[in-house]
Amino acid sequence: MxxxxxxxxxxxxxxxxxxxxxxxxxxxxxxxxxxxxxxxxxxxxxxxxxxxxxxxxxxxxxxxxxxxxxxxxxxxxxxxxxxxxxxxxxxxxxxxxxxxxxxxxxxxxxxxxxxxxxxxxxxxxxxxxxxxxxxxxxxxxxxxxxxxxxxxxxxxxxxxxxxxxxxxxxxxxxxxxxxxxxxxxxxxxxxxxxxxxxxxxxxxxxxxxxxxxxxxxxxxxxxxxxxxxxxxxxxxxxxxxxxxxxxxxxxxxxxxxxxxxxxxxxxxxxxxxxxxxxxxxxxxxxxxxxxxxxxxxxxxxxxxxxxxxxxxxxxxxxxxxxxxxxxxxxxxxxxxxxxxxxxxxxxxxxxxxxxxxxxxxxxxxxxxxxxxxxxxxxxxxxxGYVDEDGYLFIVDRKKDLIITRGLNVYPREVEEVIYSHPKVLEVAVIGSADRTRGEIVKAVIVLKEDQQLEKEELIDFLYDKLANYKLPRIVEFTDSLPKNAGGKIMKRLLT
CATH class of the missing domain: 3.40.50.12780 (ANL, N-terminal domain)
Structure with missing residues (x-):
């Protein structure tokens, strides 16, 4: 060339x-x-x-x-x-x-x-x-x-x-x-x-x-x-x-x-x-x-x-x-x-x-x-790995990366915006398998004490802050998130 x-x-x-x-x-x-x-x-x-x-x-x-x-x-x-x-x-x-x-x-x-x-x-x-x-x-x-x-x-x-x-x-x-x-x-x-x-x-x-x-x-x-x-x-x-x-x-x-x-x-x-x-x-x-x-x-x-x-x-x-x-x-x-x-x-x-x-x-x-x-x-x-014939196999992708319809979503970016909601105490964003999109964004949320929040209210809050493909399609509320001894959220335990 x-x-x-x-x-x-x-x-x-x-x-x-x-x-x-x-x-x-x-x-x-x-x-x-x-x-x-x-x-x-x-x-x-x-x-x-x-x-x-x-x-x-x-x-x-x-x-x-x-x-x-x-x-x-x-x-x-x-x-x-x-x-x-x-x-x-x-x-x-x-x-x-x-x-x-x-x-x-x-x-x-x-x-x-x-x-x-x-x-x-x-x-x-x-x-x-x-x-x-x-x-x-x-x-x-x-x-x-x-x-x-x-x-x-x-x-x-x-x-x-x-x-x-x-x-x-x-x-x-x-x-x-x-x-x-x-x-x-x-x-x-x-x-x-x-x-x-x-x-x-x-x-x-x-x-x-x-x-x-x-x-x-x-x-x-x-x-x-x-x-x-x-x-x-x-x-x-x-x-x-x-x-x-x-x-x-x-x-x-x-x-x-x-x-x-x-x-x-x-x-x-x-x-x-x-x-x-x-x-x-x-x-x-x-x-x-x-x-x-x-x-x-x-x-x-x-x-x-x-x-x-x-x-x-x-x-x-x-x-x-x-x-x-x-x-x-x-x-x-x-x-x-x-x-x-x-x-x-x-x-x-x-x-x-x-x-x-x-x-x-x-x-x-x-x-x-x-x-x-x-x-x-x-x-x-x-x-990943390369086999004896030189073919490449992907085992896992970049840590935490979600790919939805071929577009990259990094959970940290979504988490930072969700954290700005006054009712949210903790959040972990992960990918969830989806037949049409490949993956969709899922948010697992712990609310502050005595607070209530519906999915629709959260999405309305996020709507003008994140591109549509980054918005959580699944929102799950929980009492606590799994953490290791260092206090880091163990996302692999979330599904």
């Missing part, structure tokens, strides 16, 4: 007349994509965006998201995609922590977040807020293309926020080469060609969604069918009518698709490969697609700090049930004990990863960076 920055790699991998994006009934060629990105980049330069500036992006899955993301990176600025499920307080924390100078927001999201441009600019030290509406987009569409700056492929390209073990999100710094290396390795593993048609229904703000649904297909010169949200009926319609060949999704989506296919059997004859990531894939769902459709459903493993994909079960060769496959090309995986000594095959320890996809570090967080990056290895905190 020739090193290049994220803003222009796509123009080398397909002819200008090849279809790049399909959004509803609109088809956009690679030539048109390049022109749009250049116009957006020139416009952003005109409003004061400079190399190194952090630019936040809050937008639905759309060509507009892709134009903005690539245009920002094409001028050497740093893109900060915002999770669309964040509350205003959560979004403002990321804007403040990242030092974002510009906020790009779709007008519907701006309304949802109650964005008052002047108030937000003053409160968050923003230089400008661009609200994407018809007038703004028309202006950018006709903006003259000017000279663009040179970009160092090893510079920071994206700042992706992932929850920290202490509850506050951390900014993962990824370079242009980190992301492109991962797209290249994924393409080799999945044997991508320009003939593929990807269905993009995973959120583009998510690292897995952007790398596998946007970067990977553009890297291989493929076409992308864009869905702004996941709707099983619409997904199946696109598969049949638009000839989808690659279907990336999280396990919760495959559960829902399997239920929809039971009600309305359809042919998936065009699909050559399905990819699952973001959370463990239930074996019954894997078997359903393998038995009923004979389509490879490849489970993989990754994390944002690795851009994010580390491994996939191979498309060609042995696929081991229960395994997340083999490391991608150019990526090393090892298992170590607490003293950082490498363990032999089939022994359980911490998973560590090395490769060109590994992050630069955590933004303005040298302590966490030093703890996570050691001697070139990324210490994932995940527990």
């Amino acid at each position: 020739q090193p290049t920055h994220l803003g222009n790699f796509y123009i080398k991998n397909a002819g200008p007349n090849k279809i790049a994006l399909i959004d509803r009934d609109q088809a956009i060629t690679y030539g048109e994509l390049d022109e749009k990105i250049n116009r957006f980049a020139s416009y952003f330069l005109s409003i004061g965006v400079k190399p190194g500036d952090r630019v936040a992006l809050s937008c639905y899955n759309s060509p507009l998201f892709i134009y903005s993301y690539f245009a920002v990176t094409k001028i050497g600025a740093v893109i900060v995609p915002l999770n669309l499920m964040l509350t205003p307080d959560e979004a403002q924390y990321i804007l403040t922590n990242s030092g974002a100078k510009i906020l790009l927001a779709h007008e519907k999201i701006a309304q949802k977040l109650s964005i008052d441009a002047e108030q937000w600019k003053a409160k968050l030290n923003l230089e400008d807020i661009v609200i994407f509406n018809d007038k703004t987009v028309q202006t950018i569409d006709t903006y003259p293309i000017g000279a663009l700056p040179e970009v160092d492929p090893n510079s920071i390209c994206a700042l992706l926020y992932t929850s920290g073990t202490m509850g506050k999100p951390k900014g993962v710094m990824l370079s242009h080469n980190n992301l492109l290396a991962n797209a290249h390795s994924c393409n080799v593993s999945l044997e991508g060609t320009g003939d593929d048609v990807f269905l993009c229904m995973l959120p583009m703000f998510h690292s897995f969604g952007f790398t596998v649904c946007v970067l990977l297909p553009l890297f291989s010169g493929s076409s992308i069918v864009i869905h702004d949200t996941f709707n099983p009926k619409e997904a199946l319609r696109s598969i049949n009518e638009q000839g989808i060949t690659v279907l990336p999704a999280v396990p919760a989506m495959y559960v829902i698709l399997s239920q929809a296919l039971k009600k309305r059997p359809l042919s998936l004859s065009t699909v050559r490969i399905m990819v699952s990531g973001g959370a463990p894939l239930p074996r019954e769902i894997l078997n359903l697609f393998l038995d009923q459709f004979e389509i490879p459903l490849l489970e993989g493993y990754g994390l944002t700090e690795a851009s994010p994909v580390v491994s996939f079960n191979p498309l060609s060769g042995v696929k081991k049930l229960g395994s997340v496959g083999l490391p991608l090309q150019d990526i090393e995986v090892s298992i170590v004990d607490d003293s950082r000594t490498k363990l032999p095959s089939n022994e359980v320890g911490e998973i560590v990863v090395k490769g060109p996809n590994i992050m630069i570090g955590y933004y303005e967080n040298p302590e966490e960076t030093a703890d996570t990056l050691r001697d070139g290895w990324l210490y994932t905190g995940d527990i």
Whole structure:
């Protein structure tokens, strides 16, 4: 792979007349994509965006998201995609922590977040807020293309926020080469060609969604069918009518698709490969697609700090049930004990990863960076083993981490908000298995003496403080929480 920055790699991998994006009934060629990105980049330069500036992006899955993301990176600025499920307080924390100078927001999201441009600019030290509406987009569409700056492929390209073990999100710094290396390795593993048609229904703000649904297909010169949200009926319609060949999704989506296919059997004859990531894939769902459709459903493993994909079960060769496959090309995986000594095959320890996809570090967080990056290895905190054939198996995930619909929830963050309720004495937040979501958030609560609290009252209290996916779906009240001799709550005893 020739090193290049994220803003222009796509123009080398397909002819200008090849279809790049399909959004509803609109088809956009690679030539048109390049022109749009250049116009957006020139416009952003005109409003004061400079190399190194952090630019936040809050937008639905759309060509507009892709134009903005690539245009920002094409001028050497740093893109900060915002999770669309964040509350205003959560979004403002990321804007403040990242030092974002510009906020790009779709007008519907701006309304949802109650964005008052002047108030937000003053409160968050923003230089400008661009609200994407018809007038703004028309202006950018006709903006003259000017000279663009040179970009160092090893510079920071994206700042992706992932929850920290202490509850506050951390900014993962990824370079242009980190992301492109991962797209290249994924393409080799999945044997991508320009003939593929990807269905993009995973959120583009998510690292897995952007790398596998946007970067990977553009890297291989493929076409992308864009869905702004996941709707099983619409997904199946696109598969049949638009000839989808690659279907990336999280396990919760495959559960829902399997239920929809039971009600309305359809042919998936065009699909050559399905990819699952973001959370463990239930074996019954894997078997359903393998038995009923004979389509490879490849489970993989990754994390944002690795851009994010580390491994996939191979498309060609042995696929081991229960395994997340083999490391991608150019990526090393090892298992170590607490003293950082490498363990032999089939022994359980911490998973560590090395490769060109590994992050630069955590933004303005040298302590966490030093703890996570050691001697070139990324210490994932995940527990697993590698068998004698090199296949990786996950035994446990990061301590306390809950994955619901492929999104990470760290209990400490939820606990801190629940603790702020005046009736709560103690709380432990854990994950509870759920067939559709993979896991849901469960809160076990001890109330202060002589206090009463209903679940509905608690959820009302939390509603504007936490994103919807972080809200407890199960609330259980108890007289006490199990603790060890040191007074630490023993969550493993809670179910």
